[in-house]
Amino acid sequence: xxxxxxxxxxxxxxxxxxxxxxxxxxxxxxxxxxxxxxxxxxxxxxxxxxxxxxxxxxxxxxxxxxxxxxxxxxxxxxxxxxxxxxxxxxxxxxxxxxxxxxxxxxxxxxxxxxxxxxxxxxxxxxxxxxxxxxxxxxxxxxxxxxxxxxxxxxxxxxxxxxxxxxxxxxxxxxxxxxxxxxxxxxxxxxxxxxxxxxxxxxxxxxxxxxxxxxxxxxxxxxxxxxxxxxxxxxxxxxxxxxxxxxxxxxxxxxxxxxxxxxxxxxxxxxxxxxxxxxxxxxxxxxxxxxxxxxxxxxxxxxxxxxxxxxxxxxxxxxxxxxxxxxxxxxxxxxxxxxxxxxxxxxxxxxxxxxxxxxxxxxxxxxxxxxxxxxxxxxxxxxxxxxxxxxxxxxxxxxx
Numbered sequence: 001x002x003x004x005x006x007x008x009x010x011x012x013x014x015x016x017x018x019x020x021x022x023x024x025x026x027x028x029x030x031x032x033x034x035x036x037x038x039x040x041x042x043x044x045x046x047x048x049x050x051x052x053x054x055x056x057x058x059x060x061x062x063x064x065x066x067x068x069x070x071x072x073x074x075x076x077x078x079x080x081x082x083x084x085x086x087x088x089x090x091x092x093x094x095x096x097x098x099x100x101x102x103x104x105x106x107x108x109x110x111x112x113x114x115x116x117x118x119x120x121x122x123x124x125x126x127x128x129x130x131x132x133x134x135x136x137x138x139x140x141x142x143x144x145x146x147x148x149x150x151x152x153x154x155x156x157x158x159x160x161x162x163x164x165x166x167x168x169x170x171x172x173x174x175x176x177x178x179x180x181x182x183x184x185x186x187x188x189x190x191x192x193x194x195x196x197x198x199x200x201x202x203x204x205x206x207x208x209x210x211x212x213x214x215x216x217x218x219x220x221x222x223x224x225x226x227x228x229x230x231x232x233x234x235x236x237x238x239x240x241x242x243x244x245x246x247x248x249x250x251x252x253x254x255x256x257x258x259x260x261x262x263x264x265x266x267x268x269x270x271x272x273x274x275x276x277x278x279x280x281x282x283x284x285x286x287x288x289x290x291x292x293x294x295x296x297x298x299x300x301x302x303x304x305x306x307x308x309x310x311x312x313x314x315x316x317x318x319x320x321x322x323x324x325x326x327x328x329x330x331x332x333x334x335x336x337x338x339x340x341x342x343x344x345x346x347x348x349x350x351x352x353x354x355x356x357x358x359x360x361x362x363x364x365x366x367x368x369x370x371x372x373x374x375x376x377x378x379x380x381x382x383x384x385x386x387x388x389x390x391x392x393x394x395x396x397x398x399x
Contacts, residue, residue, distance in 0.1 A: 005031045007389055008143060008156040010135045012039035013172070014375060015361025015382030016162030017118060022386030023160075024125025028393055031154065032127060033145060034172075035134040040115055041171040042164070046375070047111020054085040055372040056102045065373045067247070069366035072342050073377055080380040082372070088379070092117040103372055135163075137180045157396065158356050158389040162382060165336035165362040166191040173336075173362065184353050187344040192250060193333035194367040195243040195374075199325040200236035206301055210234050212294040214241075218261035219322075221245040222253035227261065232294060236324065243334065244369045246327055250337075255322040257302075259295050265314050272310035281306075289317075335374055337367040348388035349381065356392060360385035 009020045012034035023030045032039075046052070055062060059081045063070050066077075080088075086096055086104055094114050095107040106114060122129070133152070136144040143154045161181075164173030175191055182188055214230045219241050228241030249255050260268055268289065276284035285291060291299065300306070302320050307313045330336060340359050345351060349358045360381040368374055 002142065002153045002155055003031075004155040005029050006156070006393060007031070007158040007160065008033060008154055009160045009162060009386075010143075011035075011162035011164060011172075011361070011363075012129060012131075013162060013164055013361060013378065014040065014043050015378040015385070016160065017122065018379050018382030019160040019162060019358070019360055019386030019389065020122055020127050021118070021125070022383055023158075023390050024122055024127045026387075026390035026394075028158075028390060030122075030125070030127040031156075032122070032129040033133040033135060033154075034129065034131045036172045037131050039119070039129060039131065040111075042168055042173065043115065043375075044111050045168070045171060047109075047114075050105050050109040051111040051114065052370070052372045052375065053089055053096070053104045053106070054082040054376045056082050056086070056098045056104050062373070062376070065371075066366055066368050066377065069342075073366060073380070075347075076380045076384040077377060080376075080383050082376065085376055085379060089114060092121065101371075135177070135180070137183075158358070158393050159354075160358045160360060160382075160385050160389050161363065162359075162361045162385070163363045165339060167193065167330055167333040167336045169331050177363065181340065181351075184351075186351055186353050187341040189338040189341050189365045191330060191336045191338035193327045193330040194247060194250075194337045195334035195370050196246050196250075196327040196330070196332065197233070197238040198236040198242055198246070198249065198255075198322070199328060200323070201325060202234075202236075203301060206232065206297055209294050209297045213239070214257075214294050214298060215292075216260075216262070217241065217295065218258040219245050219255065220258070220319075221255045222248035222251065224248040224253075232298070236328070237322070240370055247337070247367060249324075250327055255324065257298070257320045257322050259291060259299060259317045259320060260289065265311075265318055268317055269311045269314035272313055281308075334370060335362060335367060337365070339363045339365040341365045348391070349385045350388060350392065356389075356396075358385040358389050358392075 006028035007023045007030050009016045009032045012032050020030050020032050098104050132148050134146045145152045163177040166175030209232045219226045224245040226241045226244035230237045230239040230241045271288040303316050351357045361378045
């Protein structure tokens, strides 16, 4: 027999679970369908190194981190901003702390206790979660799923799609939904890697620095800049500093590194002009600038042959061009740009081509840097879509 539900949420990541929470809170019967054997896999993976829930900063500052999508996401994040995210987590029993950079984490530095409490709340609302249920599109007007028990059909009065982007496919975000919505004439921007590392074809001399952080640097590409760290890896450069500027790098802007952002150009030139006596050039650099092994190695890697003229070398240290081969593959990226375009959706996140079907999370066409911004927007758009779907159901009941 075909089942009937008030609402079906497809995708059990943060956006989908938040949509299900809002629908359940409104009193509707909700089914959550997840293709993987367990829910919120990317959420749990992110939490292994400490779950960064949000960035504790005022809305007017927070929203700027969403770039071109800021005005689109603004109403959704305004009503579920950094403070609201923290209050929501505390209501689920999580004690939180804010780090020196403003990033907010559960005190236990894990995602699993928060997820357990969240799933218990959904269970209390009567929501059902079914795993290994892969969405296969529609059969007529009903939803079709591939399940361990064979094909299943679900009749739903409202649907929330929270299917993720196209990074970390093994955790569930494989972009497999694109042809399903594309076949319904939904406008979808091609996926591109976001928050991805850089590929660098290192010379042999850099190998001793693999795994070492580049601290105290600044990065600039196009209109983007960052004071975050980078890590020298076997394959290139990783870390928050790189992720913050990778959108500009992806758009072919030149990436430059300032190895001494706290020193003015003239001061660096003055220090380099000191007599070096019998010291080698490399030792002279080490003594007068205190670059450290990692920054010195990167200077040699990207700047050779180094100019002997102090002002010229100072200029290179301040604007070192980073020679790279582009971003790491999209599946290795933390997130993606692209997805369902704003033009395909009403302001309530309902698809114009599919009345009663809403979208949320990373499957929408927006991007943001790491640091709590990704999860904040996923939760905010999931909440917005869930509330919109509940409103749609309430309105339909009165017609």
